[in-house]
Amino acid sequence: MEIKKATTIHDIAKALNLNSSTISRALNNHPRVSQTTRDKVKAKASELNYQPNNLAANLRTNKSNTIGVVIPFLSRYFFSTAIAGIEDVAQAYGYNVIITQTKDITEKEKESINTLLKSRVEGILISPAMYNDDIEHIEKAINQQIPIFCFDRYAEGFQTTRVIMDDRKTALLMCNHLIQQGAKKITVLSGYKTASIYSNRQKGIIDSYIKHDIDLKHLNIKEMELDTHKAYCYVKDLVEKGNVPDAIYALNDMTAFGAIKALNETKLSVPKDVLVVGFSNEPLSELFTPSLTTVNQPAYEMGKLVAKKLILHLEDNEELLTSETSILKSELIIRESSLRRRKKV
C-alpha cells in the first residue's frame, strides 16, 4: 500500500526554490513578503494540495486552538442547543471544541476537567454539576491559568465570567402569573439548591409570595431529581394524600409533563383543577394538550455569547477583568396549562 506523505511547507519551498520560512510567512499573510512570492506560494500550495498541520503550528506557538466544554447532559435540548451556539462561534474563530458530559456527577466533572487539561485546551466553558460542593478541580484549572467560564449554572466560591439567565426574576414573574390566575397554594418541583439555577428560581418564587403578602406556609418546595417519572410519583402521592395544590410549578418541562400525567390519572384536570407551568420550553411543549406554559430560554444565544467572551478573552490577554456576569433575558410563554379560562385556539 502506497503511503503518500502529506505535503509540507518544505515541499513547497523546494518546488519554488525558496526557504520554508518564506513559505510560512506567505501563507500566514505576513506583511514582510512580496505580493508576487505570496501569490506564487499560494498557487503552489493549492496545486500540491497543501494542508497546514495545525499540530505542528500549535506546538510551536504553544496554542492548542481548542476550548473545552463541560455540561451535565448533551442530550438535553437546552444543552445541545447551547452547544450548537458554542460550536458555531468556535468554528468562526478557528477553534476546536471538546465536549464532555458529567451526568450531573461531581466525580465525572473532575474527570472531565482533567481530560480537558490534558488535551491542553486554552479555556473551559462549564455548566457545573448539580451536587457541586467542592470546586477543587475548578481551582486546578485556574491555577494552570486556564480560564474557566460558567454558563447557565455557576459554582459559588470563585470569580469568573458568567453568562446566565435571569432565573430569579423569571421565576418571580411566573409565580406572579400563577397568583394572578388565583393560585395560592403552590407546589414547586425543584432541583437541588446546590445548583445555582434552582436556588435562584426558588428565591424568585419566594419573592413573589412576599410581594403578594401570602403566607409562605402555603408554598411547598419539593427538591428532587427533576425527572419525569419521579415527578409523576411525587405528585400522585401528593394527590392521594389529599394535598392537592392550586398550581404546580415544575422547574423544567419534563417534570411538568410528569405532573400533568399524574393529575390526569387522578381525575384532576389541567388547568381547570390545577394549574401547571414548566421551565425551558422543550420543543414539544407547545403541542401538548394542554399546551404548556413555560419559560423560553435563549440557549443558542447563550452558547454563542459565552463562547465569544471566552475566545475574545483568550485572544486579548486581557488579564484585568476578573469577573463579569451577563444575564440574559428569558421569556414567559403563557399557554393553556396555566389559564383558568381556557384560551381559544
Place this chain on the structure above:
Amino acid sequence: MEIKKATTIHDIAKALNLNSSTISRALNNHPRVSQTTRDKVKAKASELNYQPNNLAANLRTNKSNTIGVVIPFLSRYFFSTAIAGIEDVAQAYGYNVIITQTKDITEKEKESINTLLKSRVEGILISPAMYNDDIEHIEKAINQQIPIFCFDRYAEGFQTTRVIMDDRKTALLMCNHLIQQGAKKITVLSGYKTASIYSNRQKGIIDSYIKHDIDLKHLNIKEMELDTHKAYCYVKDLVEKGNVPDAIYALNDMTAFGAIKALNETKLSVPKDVLVVGFSNEPLSELFTPSLTTVNQPAYEMGKLVAKKLILHLEDNEELLTSETSILKSELIIRESSLRRRKKV
C-alpha cells in the same frame, strides 16, 4: 505577570538525573524500564504536576487522536444521544471528538469536511445531509486516506462501514400494525428520498401494502421537510379538502405531533377517527395525550458502535475490509395513538 512554564519530561529528567527518553518510556509504561525508575519517575511527575503535552506527542507520532463527526443537527434528540455514545467511546480510547453540523445543507457539509481535514482528524463519522446528490467532498476525504464511516443515514456511491437502523423492516412492521388496526388509506409524511432513511422507510411501507394486497393508490406519500409546522399545515389542508386518511404515518415524532394538532383542530379525534404513528421516540412521546405509537431507535448504542468500529479500524490498520453494514434493531412502541380501542392506562 509571572508566567510559569509547564513542566516537561526534561524537567523531570533533570530532577532525577535521567535522560528524557527514559522519562518518556517510564510514563508510557514501556516494558524495558525498571520498576524502580518507573516509580520514581511517576512520583516526580505528579510532584511537579506534570501534564503530558499531547500536541507534541501527536506531532511526533503523526496521530491527532481526534475523530470528526458530521451530523445535520446537534439539537435533535436522536443525534445528541448518538453523539453522547460517540463521546463516551472516544474518551475511553483516548480520542477527542470534533462535532460539526450541516443543518442538512450539502454546502455546509462540504465546509464541515474541510474543517475536519484541516484539523487532521484520523477518521470521520457522518450522517449525511438530506439533499446529498454529490459526494465529491466525501471522496476528498477518502483520497486523503481518512476513513469516513456512516451512521443512521448513508450516502450512495461509495463503499464504507455503515451502522444503520433496519428502517425498511421497521416501517414494514409499523405499516402492518396500522393495517391490522383497520387502516387502508394511509398518508405518509416523509423526508425526501435523497436521504437513505426515508427512502428505506418508504420501501418498507410499500412492502407492507403489497404484502396485504392493498392497491397502492390508497397510499399517499408526501415528501416534505419533516418539521412540525409544515406537517401541521399539510394535514390541515388535506382534511379541509376532504381527504381524510385512515391513518397518518409520520416519519418522525415531531411531525406526528404537528399532524395530531391539525386533526384535533378539525374536530377529528386520534385514534378514534384517524390513527397516527411516528418514528424515533422523542422523550415526550409517551406523555402526550394520546401517547404516541412510535419506533424506539437505539441512538446511544449506535453512536457507541460506529465510534468503536472507527477507532478499532484506526488502531488495527486493517486495510482489507472495505465495507461492512451493521444493521441495528429498532423497536415498535405501540401506544394509544394507533389503537382503535383505547388502551386502559
Place this chain on the structure above:
DNA sequence: GTGAAAGCGCTAACAG
C-alpha cells in the same frame, strides 16, 4: 524581502 537556524515537547531508532 528572504534565508539560516533554532527549537516547541515528545518519541523512537540505534547503541551500549
Place this chain on the structure above:
DNA sequence: CTGTTAGCGCTTTCAC
C-alpha cells in the same frame, strides 16, 4: 535497562 541522537512541521528571532 538506559542514553544518544534525530526529527515530526511549523514559527520566529536574527541576520543580511
